[in-house]
Amino acid sequence: MHLPGEAFSSVALLSCAILLQAVSGIPLLFARGSGTAQRSAAGLMIAGSLAGFLGACSSLVGRVSATYTLPLGLPLGATELGIDPLSAFFLLPVFLICGCAALYSIGYRPAQKHPHGTGKMTFFTGILAAALTALLMARDGVLFLIAWEIMAVAAYFALTTQDEKKEVREAGILYLITTHCATLFLFALFSFLKVATGSFAFPANASLSAYGALGWSIFFCALLGFGLKAGVMPLHVWLPSAHATAPSHVSAILSGVVLKMGIYGMVRVFSFFVNIPIWWGSIVLALGAISAVVGVAFAIGQHDLKRLLAYHSIENIGIIMLGIGVALVGKTADAPALMALGMGGALLHTLNHATFKGLLFLGAGSVIHATGTREMELMGGVARRLPWTALTFLVGAVAICGLPPLNGFVSELLVYLGFFTATRSLDGVAAALPALAAPALALVGGLALACFVKVYGAVFLGVPRAEAHAGGHEAPVTMLVPMGILAALCALIGIVPVVLVVPLESALETFAPSVAGVALAEVAPFSLVSVMAVALVGGALLLWWSLRRGGAKLPQGAAGTWGCGYLRPTSRMQYTPSSFGSMLVHWFSGALRPETHEAKVAGLFPQPASFESHVPETMLERVYLPALAWLYRKSAVIRQLQHGRLHLYIGYTFVTLVLLMVLTVR
Numbered sequence: 001m002h003l004p005g006e007a008f009s010s011v012a013l014l015s016c017a018i019l020l021q022a023v024s025g026i027p028l029l030f031a032r033g034s035g036t037a038q039r040s041a042a043g044l045m046i047a048g049s050l051a052g053f054l055g056a057c058s059s060l061v062g063r064v065s066a067t068y069t070l071p072l073g074l075p076l077g078a079t080e081l082g083i084d085p086l087s088a089f090f091l092l093p094v095f096l097i098c099g100c101a102a103l104y105s106i107g108y109r110p111a112q113k114h115p116h117g118t119g120k121m122t123f124f125t126g127i128l129a130a131a132l133t134a135l136l137m138a139r140d141g142v143l144f145l146i147a148w149e150i151m152a153v154a155a156y157f158a159l160t161t162q163d164e165k166k167e168v169r170e171a172g173i174l175y176l177i178t179t180h181c182a183t184l185f186l187f188a189l190f191s192f193l194k195v196a197t198g199s200f201a202f203p204a205n206a207s208l209s210a211y212g213a214l215g216w217s218i219f220f221c222a223l224l225g226f227g228l229k230a231g232v233m234p235l236h237v238w239l240p241s242a243h244a245t246a247p248s249h250v251s252a253i254l255s256g257v258v259l260k261m262g263i264y265g266m267v268r269v270f271s272f273f274v275n276i277p278i279w280w281g282s283i284v285l286a287l288g289a290i291s292a293v294v295g296v297a298f299a300i301g302q303h304d305l306k307r308l309l310a311y312h313s314i315e316n317i318g319i320i321m322l323g324i325g326v327a328l329v330g331k332t333a334d335a336p337a338l339m340a341l342g343m344g345g346a347l348l349h350t351l352n353h354a355t356f357k358g359l360l361f362l363g364a365g366s367v368i369h370a371t372g373t374r375e376m377e378l379m380g381g382v383a384r385r386l387p388w389t390a391l392t393f394l395v396g397a398v399a400i401c402g403l404p405p406l407n408g409f410v411s412e413l414l415v416y417l418g419f420f421t422a423t424r425s426l427d428g429v430a431a432a433l434p435a436l437a438a439p440a441l442a443l444v445g446g447l448a449l450a451c452f453v454k455v456y457g458a459v460f461l462g463v464p465r466a467e468a469h470a471g472g473h474e475a476p477v478t479m480l481v482p483m484g485i486l487a488a489l490c491a492l493i494g495i496v497p498v499v500l501v502v503p504l505e506s507a508l509e510t511f512a513p514s515v516a517g518v519a520l521a522e523v524a525p526f527s528l529v530s531v532m533a534v535a536l537v538g539g540a541l542l543l544w545w546s547l548r549r550g551g552a553k554l555p556q557g558a559a560g561t562w563g564c565g566y567l568r569p570t571s572r573m574q575y576t577p578s579s580f581g582s583m584l585v586h587w588f589s590g591a592l593r594p595e596t597h598e599a600k601v602a603g604l605f606p607q608p609a610s611f612e613s614h615v616p617e618t619m620l621e622r623v624y625l626p627a628l629a630w631l632y633r634k635s636a637v638i639r640q641l642q643h644g645r646l647h648l649y650i651g652y653t654f655v656t657l658v659l660l661m662v663l664t665v666r
Helices: 005-023 026-030 035-062 085-108 115-137 141-159 166-197 213-230 239-245 248-270 278-300 305-332 336-371 387-400 407-425 429-460 477-495 497-511 513-517 526-552 577-587 618-634 646-664
Strands: 066-070 079-083 595-599 610-614
Touching: 005 035, 005 066, 005 079, 005 085, 005 115, 026 035, 026 115, 035 079, 035 085, 035 115, 035 497, 079 085, 079 115, 079 141, 085 115, 085 248, 085 336, 085 477, 085 497, 115 141, 115 248, 141 166, 141 248, 166 213, 166 239, 166 248, 213 248, 213 278, 239 248, 239 305, 248 305, 248 336, 278 305, 278 429, 278 577, 305 336, 305 407, 305 429, 336 387, 336 407, 336 477, 336 497, 336 513, 387 407, 387 429, 387 477, 407 429, 407 477, 407 526, 429 577, 477 497, 477 526, 497 513, 497 526, 577 610
Parallel strands: none
Antiparallel strands: 066 079, 595 610
């Protein structure tokens, strides 16, 4: 297929990126434990990320859309690969996070010190990045599912790098089970699309009717299949353990990029439909509110730093779902401005979440690299030893709380504006649903702020709570540079959000051509946001300068910290993460079901007392696992068919194939 110049350049750059990503891990396979090979692998990944980033930006700025056929000779027909602004927008975090993760891995897990598993991790991280790029370029169900499965398997091997640990193996198995459950729903999804269109190729935008059993079936399959991958609550059960146990830069890819493939899949499928009923938007809004509120509530109850960040990923997926829900309500009401605000907020928060959550996971990795633990109860005073890590982590913490002048504020503002616009301009259920979602988003912002006050205070401030984890030093430059890049992007988007207006408008027009007449800069006050951000930064700098100047004139002295009346204060007198969040955990105890273990003080000469609290993974431990255990017991009769006799297995397969041929013949 002949492509115009801009389209050819974009596709060529992206194809080059896939190739470089896929081969990036090969040098370390043949030179195990070699620092040179590891640097070469990182260089290939970074080169691929730069080429792909340029290709994606070219498509966004030039509003390029192109598709061409791949002569793979598959039995299900020709496969198609292409690029359009919607795919290009989702490609931006792929190249950004994967490139930063590759550089970060050199200092975080040097091959010379960790020869076991580093080659496997690097190779499958490269395959994962290539699969993510191919997935976003797929234009038919067959190629999409191939890339999806490669992504799933590569992510499994990358996150189980430390497979000598039992918790890592268990997290990997749970991830593998849930991701294949998602794949089953996607098989059904593309089968339904084949029935609706007669082809596995993606249908054109607004070409399918949402009414009828077929449209509803496609909607629910997309919601379940892609919702499992995105970590939408209550389909999130794989996410906390996988993010917690993976290497930190792999966690950044999982949270910043892999989860977004579920969001991309939903957005792409929803773009196929017209006449969307109001209950589609209602369901998406409800799932978004549940994921956001309950996700941040679970985060508050965590002791493990990376598990806490994992639950915040669920929270932010919920915020993105709220934006998508507003856009679907706007599509139902034929309100282009509402679609632009809702989907614009969702897309921008997708990119913003990748930047600040990638930054937070890399910062957490730096802390773990120095202290040797993920338990916040054992940390404290880390800022004294890791000042640059503390600074960049603070940037990520402010951004994830949705506070100005950083990027999280801008995308959440768009979602808020979508809520208010719907309430003001629509009637009935279409107005009531966004009005109910707005307080949920406000609650999430307050809870997120409380959670990160806890995190930053417990980890970076105070004094170390355990001598065994009181050492450590600042991360090497290969770890600090990626964190600095992501922190700078958080500030850039927050202070000058107008730089993303053209890419956002291009992606929005691909989702719904009817928004082409809506200028995003007119419905969203980006200029006012920039003025406010500059004023806030300037005021903060002025305050810092005046305090520093005034402090220099004061007499200098040294004295011990006030011990609250105790003559010998110890680190045990600090607030712990558990004690700081105990009240909020109690408020949400109906959903969190916290477990406490307490040995009370009793008698004239009491024994040592203790108190421990734990927030379990409620859905997994109290819903899914008991349900699966019940199903296992009830299926005892059927399991007798599994007896290890090969000839009978062949017979089962033969009978199944005959039945399928009889049922499908026309």
